[in-house]
Structure formats: C-alpha cells, structure tokens
Amino acid sequence: MKLVRFLEKHLSAVLFGLSILSGAYIYGVVSYKYEWFPVPILQKAKAGYEAWRKLEAKEEIFGKVEYVAVPKEDLTTWLVEPRDYDDLLLITGGFEEQPELCPEVGCIAWIMDRQGNVYHTWSVSRADLFDGQEFEGFSGQPGRDNVNVLGVDLDDNGDLVVTFQAKNMFPYHIGSMRIDRNSKILWSFINHAHHWPYVADNGEALLPWAQLEQPPEQYIGPTRIETNCSILGAVYEEGFQIFDRAGERIRAVRFEDLFVQNGLMGLAYSVREGCDPYHINGVVEINEATAAKIEGAEAGDIAMSLRSSSSLIVVDRHDDTIHRVIMGPMVAQHSPVVTERGTFVLFDNLGGLASQGGSRILEIDPVSGLGTSLFPLAGDTEHYLFSEEQGLVRLSENNERALVSVSETGQVLEVDLLEGRPIWEYLNQTSLSAFQRRIGQVTDVNYALMETLGADYVSRDFVETVLGGTVPIGAVQPRASDRNHNQ
Structure with a gap:
C-alpha cells in the first residue's frame, strides 16, 4: 500500500x-x-592506462642480457683454427657502452678486428639529440634519458645513420639521426623511426616508421576486416620513410594505404595481434640480380620484412606498386639482405626446429618463394641458434660468410655459409661505470653482457682511407685492473 x-x-x-x-x-x-561523445574520451583514457601499465617504468640499463660479477676475459673467440680475413667489423653499441673507449657518454658504434682491437668509434650525448624538438604524443616517462640506440648503418663517406627506440615510453618508436665520421650531428629528428636503418647506394636513409592510432578504429582502413586490438588499446600504423643526406624526408608510405591499393589485405588479416598488424623490422635495396628474378622490379626497389604477417614484400622505389610478396618459409623474421645470387637471406626467428634452438639463417628464392636453411643445416645436431626477438644478419662481400647478431644471448657469431657452421664469436660485454655514475648507483657488479644489436663487415681499406684508422686506439677487453678488482 x-x-x-x-x-x-x-x-x-x-x-x-x-x-x-x-x-x-x-x-x-x-x-x-x-x-x-564521450566514447572517444573514455577509449583514449583506457588506452593510455593500458599503455602505461605495460611500461617498464624503472631505471635499468637498456638491452641488458645479464649482469657479470666477474668480467669475461675472452670476449672474442675463434671456434675453429684462426683464419686470416682482412675485413673489419662494425659493431652497434649504445649510450654508456664501452666507457673506456668513449668516456662519459659511451660508444654508439665502433669498428674492431677479431681480436677486439678498436680502430674507430662514434659517440654522441643523449642531451644533444633532437635539438628544440619535444616528445609530443608520448606517455610514460618521455625524455632523452629513456632514448636508446637500436640500429646503425654506415655510408660510404663515413657518416653513420642511427635509429632510436625507447624504454619507459609509449610508443617505443622514437626517431633517427645522421652523424659524420667525427660524430658531429648532421641532423636528428623525432620522426618515429625504429628498428634498423639502411643506407642506400646514393646515401639516402631508408627507415621503418610508425604512427599511433589511439583509440584504434574498428576496421582496418575501408575494409570489413576488424582490427581486433585487445592488448595496447592503440594500433601501430606503420610504413617506411626515406630521408636524403641533408635530412629532408623525400618519401613516406603508410602500409594500410599501400596494401588496400594493391589488394593485399590478407597481410593485415593474418596477424596474431591486431594492435601491431605490420611490424616492419628491416629494409634493404634489392640489387640487379634480385630484381631480374621479380617481374616488374628494378634495382633500387625496396624489400621489407613484416614480422606480424611473417612476410617479405618488395615495393617500387618511386611509386606504391608492390612487385612481390613472399610468405610461408619464415616465422617472425628480421633483417633481410640480398645476395649476388639474387636471393634473400634473413634471420628467421621462429621458423627453425626446436631441437636446433628454433631460429635459423634462411635463404629464400624470390621466384619459388621457398627457403633453405643456411645455419643450422638440416640434420645438424651440434649447433644451436635462438633469439625470439630482434636478430640481425649481414653478409661478407663475397657472400661466403655472415655476421649473425643473436640479440637475446649477447653474441655475434661469424658463420661460414659454405660449411654451415660458426667460426668466430664475440660477446658484447661492457663496463657499467657510466650508467652507474649517471643514476648514482654504487654496486660491486661493474659489468654487463648486453644485447647484440648489430654487426657488419667493413673493409680495412675503407677504415684506413675514409676514417683514418690505421692503428688501434683501444680494445673492448676489460682492463687488467678491472679484472683484478672484481676477482
């Protein structure tokens, strides 16, 4: 009632x-x-929260594999009888690495022989990066102290092109830089470049790049393919960009537009996670031998590795025509290169046998699209290779050897491709003195084994005539006093 x-x-x-x-x-x-309204605002808030929740958000040296209480003395090791190779090695380092060679700020790259003797270094301070540019659109802890070297490539005049990624920041794609042989910054931009750069024959820099779509659209472009982004709350919309030597961006291509135009939306549908539908992680110019095997292609066109769809695509250098798509032989691969035989060689992260580690160095025929394992070889029960992420392969001038950066184990392996076995190893160990001094840390552990982000061949003639490196200026080995102090 x-x-x-x-x-x-x-x-x-x-x-x-x-x-x-x-x-x-x-x-x-x-x-x-x-x-x-207010759905977009709520989506952005959720996406920002999810992104922030996944950030590392702590002070930690970037790319550390493990701390080393007693520094390893044999950083370079012949795994066979020593061989007399005349070429030298370009090693990718990072801020605060090898402070004995590059005091205070560390070596972002150096050239050494197989005994660890160093002939040239490049060194830049984080504080000098991106002059006058702000980290707009980044969340977490945006700032130069969280920017780190990811990859380098060398021009024929001694310039070094460098790409940067970040920790404690979202997104992680940061930018790129070009410095001369004396480490003078020619340009540096927050242009969302990432992974490894490639310097073309004409000096142009080919760079993977990314944009953030936040919150993600329901569909991929104008298609009915649902985005299905459930992890980040934001989609990495990726592509590639080209910068000339002066630092002008002369081309930028967005994959979503490229694939819609070429009718290749299966490359977006086949991914494992819709928040990162493309994940470009390597670019390279194709040579005449490779172009001759691909209908419509020419030398100078661009081959790219897409991790998310486990695919390799060849795009015209000047327009948006895709000449070739290869899928099937590799899984989550990185860093393609071309051979004088007209084939591709890449680091196949997850396409190998578990009994051999799970990764392999794979050669792909662009005509058949089929692959052949170069290392480990089929039936090899002795050798082991695995890096779930990253991983770089570079070929010697005669294509008979490869430098393999096994990022997650801190190794660089030199592999004899004719024999299918490793012949030399380098461990990327560095003193932590510069890092510890920056963060005010006092510890008994003074060394760390770092991820190997890249290694490439450099001719001794180039080092002597272009860079002026005729005698060693130091070595990557720990100093005797450091070894005795820690033992």
Whole structure:
C-alpha cells in the first residue's frame, strides 16, 4: 500500500526519471555503436592506462642480457683454427657502452678486428639529440634519458645513420639521426623511426616508421576486416620513410594505404595481434640480380620484412606498386639482405626446429618463394641458434660468410655459409661505470653482457682511407685492473 500511495503521489517524477534513464541507455547504446561523445574520451583514457601499465617504468640499463660479477676475459673467440680475413667489423653499441673507449657518454658504434682491437668509434650525448624538438604524443616517462640506440648503418663517406627506440615510453618508436665520421650531428629528428636503418647506394636513409592510432578504429582502413586490438588499446600504423643526406624526408608510405591499393589485405588479416598488424623490422635495396628474378622490379626497389604477417614484400622505389610478396618459409623474421645470387637471406626467428634452438639463417628464392636453411643445416645436431626477438644478419662481400647478431644471448657469431657452421664469436660485454655514475648507483657488479644489436663487415681499406684508422686506439677487453678488482 505504501508503494501505491508513493506512486500516486510521485508518479510524474518517477516517469520523468525513467524517461531520463531510458534516454541515457538509448544514447549509450547508440554512442557506443557510432563512437559519439564521450566514447572517444573514455577509449583514449583506457588506452593510455593500458599503455602505461605495460611500461617498464624503472631505471635499468637498456638491452641488458645479464649482469657479470666477474668480467669475461675472452670476449672474442675463434671456434675453429684462426683464419686470416682482412675485413673489419662494425659493431652497434649504445649510450654508456664501452666507457673506456668513449668516456662519459659511451660508444654508439665502433669498428674492431677479431681480436677486439678498436680502430674507430662514434659517440654522441643523449642531451644533444633532437635539438628544440619535444616528445609530443608520448606517455610514460618521455625524455632523452629513456632514448636508446637500436640500429646503425654506415655510408660510404663515413657518416653513420642511427635509429632510436625507447624504454619507459609509449610508443617505443622514437626517431633517427645522421652523424659524420667525427660524430658531429648532421641532423636528428623525432620522426618515429625504429628498428634498423639502411643506407642506400646514393646515401639516402631508408627507415621503418610508425604512427599511433589511439583509440584504434574498428576496421582496418575501408575494409570489413576488424582490427581486433585487445592488448595496447592503440594500433601501430606503420610504413617506411626515406630521408636524403641533408635530412629532408623525400618519401613516406603508410602500409594500410599501400596494401588496400594493391589488394593485399590478407597481410593485415593474418596477424596474431591486431594492435601491431605490420611490424616492419628491416629494409634493404634489392640489387640487379634480385630484381631480374621479380617481374616488374628494378634495382633500387625496396624489400621489407613484416614480422606480424611473417612476410617479405618488395615495393617500387618511386611509386606504391608492390612487385612481390613472399610468405610461408619464415616465422617472425628480421633483417633481410640480398645476395649476388639474387636471393634473400634473413634471420628467421621462429621458423627453425626446436631441437636446433628454433631460429635459423634462411635463404629464400624470390621466384619459388621457398627457403633453405643456411645455419643450422638440416640434420645438424651440434649447433644451436635462438633469439625470439630482434636478430640481425649481414653478409661478407663475397657472400661466403655472415655476421649473425643473436640479440637475446649477447653474441655475434661469424658463420661460414659454405660449411654451415660458426667460426668466430664475440660477446658484447661492457663496463657499467657510466650508467652507474649517471643514476648514482654504487654496486660491486661493474659489468654487463648486453644485447647484440648489430654487426657488419667493413673493409680495412675503407677504415684506413675514409676514417683514418690505421692503428688501434683501444680494445673492448676489460682492463687488467678491472679484472683484478672484481676477482
């Protein structure tokens, strides 16, 4: 009876309240479907929270494999009888690495022989990066102290092109830089470059790049393919860009547009996680031998590795025509290169046999699209190779040897491709003195084994005539006093 009397007395107010609730419900359903206010704001807030939750958000040296209480003395090791090779090695380092060679700021790259003697270094301070540019659109802890070297490539005049990624920041794609042989910055941009750069024959820098779509659209481009982004709350929209020597961006291509135009949306549908549908992780110019095997292609066109779809694509250098797509032989691969035989060689992260580690160095015929394992060889029960992420392969001038950066174990292996076995090893160990000094840390552990981010061949003639490196200026081995102090 009380309820009846209440309704009789307040019926108009109750009906008004119910109409408001009904209207709010209807608006909520419609606004969610058509993404009206306040849905975009709530989505961005959720995406930002999810991204922040996944950040490392702590002070930690970048790319550390393990701390080393007693520094390893044999950083370079012949795994066979020593061989007399005349070429030298370009090693990718990072800020604060090898402080004995590059005091205070560390060596971002150096050239050494197989005994660890160093002939040339490049060194730049984080504080000098991206002059006058701000980290707009980044969340977490945006700033230069969280920017780290990811990859380098060397021009024929001694310039070094460098790409940067980040820790404690979202997104992790940061930018690129070009420095001369004396480490003078020619340009540096927050241009969302990432992974490894490639310097073309004409000096142009080919760079993977990314944009952030936050919150993600429901569909990929103008298709009916649902984005299905459930991890980050934001989609990495990726592509590639080209910079000339002066630092002008002369071309930028977005994959979503490229694939729609070429009718290749299966490359987006086949991914394992819709937040990162492309994940470009390597670019290279194709040579005449490779172009001759691909209909419509020419030397100078660009081959790219896409990790998310485990594919290799060849794009015209000047327009948006895709000449070739290869899928099937490799899984989550990185860093393609071309051979004088007209084939591709790459680091196949997950396409190998578990009994051999799970990774392999794979050669792919662009005509058949089939692959052949170069290392480990089929039936090899002795050798082991595995890096779930990253991993770089570079070929000697005669294509008979390869430098393999096994990122997650801190190794560089030199592999004899004719014999299918490793012949030399380098461990990327560095003093932590510069890092510990920067963060005010006091510890008994003074060394770390670092990820190997890259190694490439350099001719001794180039080092002597272009860089002026005729005698060693130091070595990567720990100093005797450091070894004795820690033993």
